[in-house]
Amino acid sequence: VETVFYGLCDHTQKNNCEPGPQKYFMSFFRMRSNSITRPTRRNFLRGLMAAVATSGIFPVFNYTAAHADTASPDAASIEIAALGKRIRELEPKTAVRLDKLARGTAGLKARDSVDWAIADKARLKLTERSRVAAEFIREEVVFVDGWLLANSEAATALLYAAASAPSGHQNQTQVVK
Amino acid sequence: MILDGSSIPEGKTFDADICVVGSGAAGLTLALDLTRRGIKVVMIESGGLVFDGRSNQLLEVEMAGRTTETLVKTTRERFFGGTTNHWGGVCRAFDAFEFEPHPWMPYSGWPISRADLDPYYASAASLLGLPEVSRTFDAKALGVADRPRLVKEGEPDVEPIIWRRIPDEHLRMGQWRRQEVETSQLLTCVMNTSIVEIHPDASLKRIASLEGRAFGGHTLHFRARDFVLCTGAIENARLLLVSDSVVKGGLGNEHDLVGRFFMDHPANGISQVLLTDPAKGPTQEQFLAKSELLGWTTTPAARAKYHLQGFMSWVWPRTLAPQPQFPQELAMSKLTGLPTDKRDNDQPRYLEIVLNWEQAPNPDSRVMLSDKRDIFGVRKPLVHWDVLPQDLASAHKSMELISLAVARSGLGRVRWPDITNPLTTGGGHQMGTTRMANDPKQGVTNANCRVHSLENLFIGGSSLYPTGGWEHPTFTIVTLALRLADHLAARVKTP
Numbered sequence: 086v087e088t089v090f091y092g093l094c095d096h097t098q099k100n101n102c103e104p105g106p107q108k109y110f111m112s113f114f115r116m117r118s119n120s121i122t123r124p125t126r127r128n129f130l131r132g133l134m135a136a137v138a139t140s141g142i143f144p145v146f147n148y149t150a151a152h153a154d155t156a157s158p159d160a161a162s163i164e165i166a167a168l169g170k171r172i173r174e175l176e177p178k179t180a181v182r183l184d185k186l187a188r189g190t191a192g193l194k195a196r197d198s199v200d201w202a203i204a205d206k207a208r209l210k211l212t213e214r215s216r217v218a219a220e221f222i223r224e225e226v227v228f229v230d231g232w233l234l235a236n237s238e239a240a241t242a243l244l245y246a247a248a249s250a251p252s253g254h255q256n257q258t259q260v261v262k
Numbered sequence: 263m264i265l266d267g268s269s270i271p272e273g274k275t276f277d278a279d280i281c282v283v284g285s286g287a288a289g290l291t292l293a294l295d296l297t298r299r300g301i302k303v304v305m306i307e308s309g310g311l312v313f314d315g316r317s318n319q320l321l322e323v324e325m326a327g328r329t330t331e332t333l334v335k336t337t338r339e340r341f342f343g344g345t346t347n348h349w350g351g352v353c354r355a356f357d358a359f360e361f362e363p364h365p366w367m368p369y370s371g372w373p374i375s376r377a378d379l380d381p382y383y384a385s386a387a388s389l390l391g392l393p394e395v396s397r398t399f400d401a402k403a404l405g406v407a408d409r410p411r412l413v414k415e416g417e418p419d420v421e422p423i424i425w426r427r428i429p430d431e432h433l434r435m436g437q438w439r440r441q442e443v444e445t446s447q448l449l450t451c452v453m454n455t456s457i458v459e460i461h462p463d464a465s466l467k468r469i470a471s472l473e474g475r476a477f478g479g480h481t482l483h484f485r486a487r488d489f490v491l492c493t494g495a496i497e498n499a500r501l502l503l504v505s506d507s508v509v510k511g512g513l514g515n516e517h518d519l520v521g522r523f524f525m526d527h528p529a530n531g532i533s534q535v536l537l538t539d540p541a542k543g544p545t546q547e548q549f550l551a552k553s554e555l556l557g558w559t560t561t562p563a564a565r566a567k568y569h570l571q572g573f574m575s576w577v578w579p580r581t582l583a584p585q586p587q588f589p590q591e592l593a594m595s596k597l598t599g600l601p602t603d604k605r606d607n608d609q610p611r612y613l614e615i616v617l618n619w620e621q622a623p624n625p626d627s628r629v630m631l632s633d634k635r636d637i638f639g640v641r642k643p644l645v646h647w648d649v650l651p652q653d654l655a656s657a658h659k660s661m662e663l664i665s666l667a668v669a670r671s672g673l674g675r676v677r678w679p680d681i682t683n684p685l686t687t688g689g690g691h692q693m694g695t696t697r698m699a700n701d702p703k704q705g706v707t708n709a710n711c712r713v714h715s716l717e718n719l720f721i722g723g724s725s726l727y728p729t730g731g732w733e734h735p736t737f738t739i740v741t742l743a744l745r746l747a748d749h750l751a752a753r754v755k756t757p
Contacts, residue, residue, distance in 0.1 A: 164593035212597055221670045228658070230590060231533075231678035233665035238597045 158201045162245055169246030172229050172239050179227060180243055187211060187240035199247040207244050211237040264311070264444055267455030267476035274482055276450065278304040279754050281472060281486035283457050283501070286344020287736050288722035288743045289492035290435050290443075291389070295747035297448040301754050304484055305449060306474055308456035309341030311436070316477055316637075317341055320456060323496060324632040326646040328687070334645060337690030338494055342453065343436020345494065346736070351428030352555060353392055353737035355383045359562040360731035366569035369523065369623035370729050373700045373709035379741055382748075386741040391429045409556060410544030412535060412613075412674070413667045419564035420667035425555040425576065425734070455482055458640050460489070460505040460513055462716070469513075469719045475638045488750055492722035492743070495524065495692035499629040499725060500643045502696070502706075502713075514696070514713040519706050521629035521695050525730045526688030527618035528649055528657075528681070533575065534588070536600045537674040540611040544673070549577035549613070557615070558667070559732055560660050571653065572620035572732030573660030580614050588677050600675060617678070618689045619657040620730050624650055629695050647688065657681050691735050693724040711746050722746055 158166070173180040188195060191207035210216075212235075220226065220235040227239040234242070282293045285307040293305045309317030317340040325334070339347040356376065363371025387393065401407040404424055413420050432438055443451050455474040463470040469489045474482040491498045499521035503512035514520055537543070549556050557576025564570060594600055601611050621627075632644040658681070665676040699705025702714035711726055713719040722743050724735040 161592040161596035164590055165597060168590050168593045168597075208597070212599075214599075217598075218670075218672070221666060224666065226662070226666060226669075228662040228665065231588075231661070231680065232590060232594060233662060233669055233675065234597070235669075241597060242593070 158245075158249070162201060162204070163249065165242050166245040166249035168229070168232075169239075169242035169244070170249075172227060172242055173246060175229055176227060179239075183227070183236055183240040184243050184247075186236065187244045190237075190240070191244065199244055201245075201248045204241070204244040204248040208241045211241045211244075263446065263449065264440075264451045264453060266310075267306075267452045267474065267482055268478045268480075270452070270476065270480075270482060272480035275471075276304045276452065276482065276484045278302045278450070278484075278486045279488070280304075280750055281306070281484045281489045282492060282722075283472065283490065284344060284492035284494070284497075284722075285342050285436065285451065286339075286492060286494070286723075287346050287349070287435060287739045289344065289490070290346075290439055291740050291743040292490060292492060292722055292747050292750075293449055293451075294439060294442055294446070295744055296751060297446050299747075299751045301448065301751060303449045304486065305443075305451045306455050306457060306472070306484060307342055307451060307453050309339075310453050311342045311440070313339070313341055313347070317454070317456075320636050320638075322636065322642055324634060324642055324644040326644060327627070327648040334496065334688065334690075334692065337688075337692075338496070341436070342440070342451075343434055346433070346435040349428075349433060349736060350734075351433045352425045352734045353387075353390065353428060354423070354425045354733045355379070355741070356731050356733050356738050357562070359565070360572065360729060360733070364565070364569075367571060367622050367729070369625070369697075369704070372728050373698050373705075379738070379745065382741045382745045383737075385744050386737060387426075389432075389744075390737075390740065391432045392426045404554075406551075406554065406556065409551075410548050412544075412671055413558055413664075414671050417667045417670070419561055419567075419663040420558050421561050423557050423559050423574070423576075425557070427553055427555065429553075452482065452484075456638055456640075457484075457501060458504070458638050459507065460501060460719070462505075462508055462513065466509060467715070468717050488718045488720060488753060490720040490722050490746070490750070494723060495695045495725035496629050496643050496645060498721055498723060499524075499695035500631070500641075503629075503631050504640055514706050514715055514719065516715050517703050519625075519697070519704075522625045522627070523623045523694040523697050523728075524627045524629050524645065524647055524692065525621045525623065525694040525727070526647065527691045527730060527732070528621065528653070529616070529618050529687060529689040533615045533617055533676060533678050534612040535615060535668060535674045535676050536594070536612045538600065538672060540601060544613070546577060546580045546613050550579060558664050560663055564663060568659050568663075569656070570660055571622055571656040572730070573617070573657055573664075574619070574732040575615050575617040575664060577613060578616045591677075594675065594677075598675060612674075615676075617657075617661075618691075618732065619653070619660065619681075620732050621653050622650055622656075623694060623697070623729060624648065654682060691724065691730065693727040693730045693735060696721045696725040697728045698726050699728060710749050711742065720746060720750070 190211050216237055217235040220237060225236040227234045279302045280296055282289045282303060282305045285305055289305060293303045296303050308320060321335055321338050321340050323334055339345045358376035361372040361375050413422055443449055455476045457472050458475045459473045460469055461471050472484040476482060491501055502514050502520045506512045512520055555576050557574055559574045560570055627647050630644040631641040634642045636642055661678045668676050696706040698707045698709060707713055707721050707726055711720050723739050
């Protein structure tokens, strides 16, 4: 699904890469939900919300927590995921190494799945300014598509790439040739 | 004295000590410096005193390899003053490192050193109204201490650099030196006349005369003790190659080197430094001054360590057209904290920088002859220009090093263009087609700019360059012309 979606936005073409966050979001949502008609989906979600809210299963449930944990990335997150995929494509061996760094920092095991919320949380730690500055000093960097990233920033992008995968996990070793 | 070739009678022969072809940065500098020493010179210019469609048409080239025809055609001028008629006036001496052979760069190394050129660089600076530019970047000594810096001092791989800009009154040589030519008793400038063939004498070791064709079609002849071609890297090679009625393959081409090693400084448009805090700056304007430009290059140590060719990047006046949003810009904003709000028009959130990079000398990049002919029946040049994987790899690494230095400074992040894009074009700095080398099997000309196999044929201009460096070529063209003037003057005094 994601591959098709990114193909819709050709960044190399002028005036064809600014769909705006709403369009990104709706495109993404539509494509993930294309087997359900819009009214049916809305009714289904309403019913589910009501059932959860009244069940007493999650006494501390609130909307914000649910939102952070849902598959609803913003446009920037989707771009970060795409960047992560580019790193994996262009620098597969580096990607394997950085994936370990990212997962280690996020407290994840190699086989743990990643969702957007986990990636967001890890990002705050991985892109902490002093950490990034130290990596620049040590020349721990990745150069991709004309951008220079500190290793931790690139590692973050790999986590987002994993979060964007249907299973929430990317097996890095599969792409290493 | 300036004469119009089209109004001179058919068959007239001009005699002089030295005959100079071309009135651009090399030819005009050389001719006037020789006359200053009492030497009689005839200078031939294919165009008139101002731009003329007829002579401009003679610049047409056929292209193979990368398509850079527009730049090859529009970056040269064929009238009095030559390409200085649109020169940007950006000057910098070639650093000593550029003259040295680099093991990672085949065919590199000049037969002369920076020390050989130092006195002539000083003369060229004086002639053009420039202060001398030193190798070491000392902001205070250079008078730019108040300028912002994107790269901190002490970076091991990247250093700040400065280019001087020619004062306006010295920019267009055809304008500010015209009166000297008009009033000179020793210099005859024949306009509207194109050289169509160089004729060797019976020994084939010396040039006997040049054959010129004026607009109108009549023929003029030029005889001298020494001859100098100063027509640019494409035309210098073309003139040698088309002079093949006696010597098959053209003059000076015994080793099939004439026209080979054609080089340029590939350019890729605009890059940007996205600022960490646009409100704090720096702004584009703070980097710019009428008298100089600031930029960055990789250090010799970095080039030796990573096997790099030259690379330069500098702040340039902002383009008027709005730049499209970069790919991955939203991602970079969220990852790095860079502001990327496109609506923020009041305070530009980025600086625009441009880049040029050096090509490795490549014998397969070359000027040849097309089957098509110009209005005088002379075969047009066929230019095959290409960019090697080595060039791209070197430029990529250089961009990475500059990005790192800028990131370390904390002021922002650089975003470079895709240099693998087939639209990558030349920077209008054609070089290398009659390269200098001590060994005739390695170059067309020797250290004194003389064609190896001909005792009295010399070359002026950037076609002499064995390597292109990262520096703009014109300042060194003027410098080499002054050095050649010294050499030719000494020859004239020798019986």
